[in-house]
Amino acid sequence: MARDAAEEGVIDPNHTVESDIVLVRLYGALKRLVWPEERRPANTNQGLRVWESITIETARAALPDEVTSDTGLFIHQTGCTLATGPGEYCQALFRLADEPFYYAPLGRWFxxxxxxxxxDKPTAA
Structure with missing residues (x-):
């Protein structure tokens, strides 16, 4: 999956950082997403869709400084909404109530x- 992500420009294979792992996980999840009524043959590589690019760039901009343990991405057919707290979660859920979406737990992955x-490990005294 990392090789595919590098080929599509999600990560730079010559200069990787640890947080690129989160981007590769997100890329893998997005590549498997097929929205209702969308025809997408599984055996052909079609490149990044616009909403995939928007989502990956939103995650890249948030990593690592804006990510807390509660940070998540609500991904929909036209892009995504970054949520870092209860108000943003409620707003995203209210906005997306009538359309399909995927939730990516960026904070947990990070x-x-x-x-x-x-x-997180306690140090021995």
Whole structure:
């Protein structure tokens, strides 16, 4: 999946950082998404769709500074909404109530990175 992400410009294979793992996970989830009434053959690579590019760039801009454990992306057919708190979650859910969406838990994925897990471990005294 990382090789495909690099080929499509999601990550730079010559200069990677740890948070690129989150972008590759997001890329993998997006590539499997097919919206209702959308025809998308599984055996052909069609490149990034516009809403996929918007979503990946939104995540890239948020990583790592704007990401908390509650940060998530509500992804819909025209783009995405970044939510970092209860008000933004409610607003996104209200706006997307009548349309399909996918939720990507960016904060959880970021907290699963090795450097973030190392910060959570208690140090021996």
């Amino acid at each position: 907290n699963e990175l090795p450097s973030q897990r190392a910060q």
